[in-house]
Amino acid sequence: MAEQILILDFGSQYTQLIARRVRELNVYCEIHPFNKIPEITSEIKGIILSGSPCSVRDEGAPDLDLDSLRGKLPILGVCYGSQLLALKYGGEVLPSEIREYGRANLSHIDTHYDLMKEMTHGSQVWMSHGDTIKELPKGFEVIASTSSVRVAAFKIEGEDTYGIQFHPEVTHTSEGKNLLRNFVVQICGCAQDWTSDVFIDATIADLKAKIGTDKVVMGLSGGVDSSVAATLIHRAIGENLTCVFVDNGLLRKNEFEEVLDSYKHMGLNVIGVDVKQQFYDALEGLTEPESKRKAIGRVFIEIFDEEAHKIPGVKWLGQGTIYPDVIESVSINGPSATIKSHHNVGGLPDFMKLSVVEPLNTLFKDEVREVGRALEIPETIIGRHPFPGPGLAIRILGDITAEKVKTLQEVDHIFIQGLKDHGLYDEVWQAGAILLPIHSVGVMGDERTYEKVVALRAVGSVDGMTADWIHLPYEFLGKMSNEIINRVKGVNRVVYDISSKPPATIEWE
Numbered sequence: 001m002a003e004q005i006l007i008l009d010f011g012s013q014y015t016q017l018i019a020r021r022v023r024e025l026n027v028y029c030e031i032h033p034f035n036k037i038p039e040i041t042s043e044i045k046g047i048i049l050s051g052s053p054c055s056v057r058d059e060g061a062p063d064l065d066l067d068s069l070r071g072k073l074p075i076l077g078v079c080y081g082s083q084l085l086a087l088k089y090g091g092e093v094l095p096s097e098i099r100e101y102g103r104a105n106l107s108h109i110d111t112h113y114d115l116m117k118e119m120t121h122g123s124q125v126w127m128s129h130g131d132t133i134k135e136l137p138k139g140f141e142v143i144a145s146t147s148s149v150r151v152a153a154f155k156i157e158g159e160d161t162y163g164i165q166f167h168p169e170v171t172h173t174s175e176g177k178n179l180l181r182n183f184v185v186q187i188c189g190c191a192q193d194w195t196s197d198v199f200i201d202a203t204i205a206d207l208k209a210k211i212g213t214d215k216v217v218m219g220l221s222g223g224v225d226s227s228v229a230a231t232l233i234h235r236a237i238g239e240n241l242t243c244v245f246v247d248n249g250l251l252r253k254n255e256f257e258e259v260l261d262s263y264k265h266m267g268l269n270v271i272g273v274d275v276k277q278q279f280y281d282a283l284e285g286l287t288e289p290e291s292k293r294k295a296i297g298r299v300f301i302e303i304f305d306e307e308a309h310k311i312p313g314v315k316w317l318g319q320g321t322i323y324p325d326v327i328e329s330v331s332i333n334g335p336s337a338t339i340k341s342h343h344n345v346g347g348l349p350d351f352m353k354l355s356v357v358e359p360l361n362t363l364f365k366d367e368v369r370e371v372g373r374a375l376e377i378p379e380t381i382i383g384r385h386p387f388p389g390p391g392l393a394i395r396i397l398g399d400i401t402a403e404k405v406k407t408l409q410e411v412d413h414i415f416i417q418g419l420k421d422h423g424l425y426d427e428v429w430q431a432g433a434i435l436l437p438i439h440s441v442g443v444m445g446d447e448r449t450y451e452k453v454v455a456l457r458a459v460g461s462v463d464g465m466t467a468d469w470i471h472l473p474y475e476f477l478g479k480m481s482n483e484i485i486n487r488v489k490g491v492n493r494v495v496y497d498i499s500s501k502p503p504a505t506i507e508w509e
């Protein structure tokens with residue numbers, strides 16, 4: 001892989017944003033936990049120390065061996081990272097009188113320093129801290145201040161080590177991108193040549209070297225991630241790739257046929273397997289969300305294993321795993337709390353004697369889409385809303401039956417088609433319908449009804465990590481409600497989900 005910036009994570013909610021901003025500068029970067037620092041190879045051009053929910057004054061606060069890094073390559077400490085630098089070398093960090101959260105303005109900037117080049121007086125910055133650097137160690141110079149924070153930025157004399165109290169990665173810091181560019185390009189000397197094309201060439205070469213003449217079997221879902229991953233593997237090894245598209249009985253209306261058809265035009269070798277009943281049997285009677293997810297994950301693996309055995313010489317299982325899936329499973333204190341078990345993360349069971357190949361496990365969703373477009377994958381696939389592997393099973397609250405799936409497929413179809421017909425589909429990052437396990441009373445044609453409730457959900461997001469509900473036009477929502485209640489038997493009430501993530505999640509289970 002090309003030159004890169006290493007981001008050491010102390011657990012800040014903004015660490016992923018730092019990575020995104022650096023990549024937007026066409027510079028590759030990776031996030032690693034502060035206590036699992038990788039080998040510092042010559043490809044690493046600089047280090048960013050992230051913020052943290054911890055205080056440097058806490059007993060057992062996250063710490064690392066800065067002596068082994070300082071002076072060897074450029075370092076930028078952000079918030080906690082800067083406080084750690086100050087404290088460890090003899091400075092003083094104290095609780096600030098007021099917890100500084102929100103907008104502030106740089107009242108003093110020393111633009112002689114590379115980090116501060118082209119930053120303007122009064123520039124808005126985003127603060128989020130409870131501690132403040134009262135005294136800097138000897139040899140540390142203040143290079144920017146706000147009216148209430150004297151040490152808003154510092155540099156260590158004679159080396160490219162910097163600290164900033166504010167968060168350049170947050171868009172509320174109006175010149176944050178300029179500051180990060182100063183660090184990554186001026187100070188670290190990165191060439192800004194990391195593009196989709198570079199990624200594609202390097203990945204194909206890497207896949208060729210790794211897989212050689214072995215055979216690969218891969219689960220293909222019609223979604224963006226697996227389609228892009230399969231195309232990359234196909235470019236690398238051609239006919240030695242076999243894709244398997246599983247009809248788990250939890251797909252959307254007509255999806256199995258439509259997706260198989262769209263892959264025909266892409267030259268991929270795709271086998272469709274109809275194993276609906278196997279999934280329904282495994283799900284029978286299960287109501288608890290995690291039990292449902294685990295059962296689905298298990299059957300998926302069984303099916304892939306069966307299919308792999310049908311192809312002589314298969315050594316690899318291809319997966320469409322992307323970077324957020326990986327980050328979520330390696331937090332700084334070991335694996336983070338399991339919020340939802342994604343069925344494709346966590347390794348394969350022992351009985352599967354296959355190695356895993358995941359060409360997209362360093363990319364964010366929007367980057368995957370960019371790569372897909374560069375590979376000229378049809379927009380009908382690249383522009384698709386994400387759809388979870390466990391499918392409608394996590395949108396049917398309670399137990400799963402074929403009849404409930406049928407009902408939800410009809411509702412989902414009306415909603416998604418409605419979004420397309422009204423030019424709203426591309427305004428929305430992901431949308432779907434949820435079948436609730438409750439009945440409510442209605443009246444239809446003078447008759448009392450006692451039928452099911454569905455919820456509609458449409459969110460905006462960049463990478464699914466955070467999301468906001470979309471303000472769909474009332475007229476549109478009204479129309480959808482009418483159509484659903486009139487056309488789908490057994491549904492007499494429609495509600496719209498107005499929760500953002502966090503504190504809710506996109507899927508209900």
Ligand SMILES: Nc1ncnc2c1ncn2[C@@H]1O[C@H](COP(=O)(O)OP(=O)(O)OP(=O)(O)O)[C@@H](O)[C@H]1O
Binds near residue numbers: 223224226318321344
């Ligand atoms: N119906 C399916 N048949 C075969 N493999 C599947 C199926 N559903 C999911 N998978 C596998 O599980 C992986 C994870 O699914 P996930 O939904 O996260 O990604 P995706 O479907 O490729 O993309 P998207 O997030 O855009 O839907 C996929 O990359 C694919 O390898």
Ligand SMILES: O=c1[nH]c(=O)c2[nH+]cn([C@@H]3O[C@H](COP(=O)(O)O)[C@@H](O)[C@H]3O)c2[nH]1
Binds near residue numbers: 340343388389507508
């Ligand atoms: O392939 C998948 N397997 C899963 O188990 C899974 N769970 C959630 N999702 C998708 O991930 C994104 C974030 O979802 P949540 O906010 O519900 O966690 C949303 O895009 C969800 O649709 C999944 N995708």
Ligand SMILES: NC(=O)CC[C@H](N)C(=O)O
Binds near residue numbers: 012050081
């Ligand atoms: N955002 C941060 O890194 C905050 C650092 C530390 N927890 C503080 O409150 O000052």
Ligand SMILES: [Mg+2]
Binds near residue numbers: 221223386388
């Ligand atoms: Mg999917």
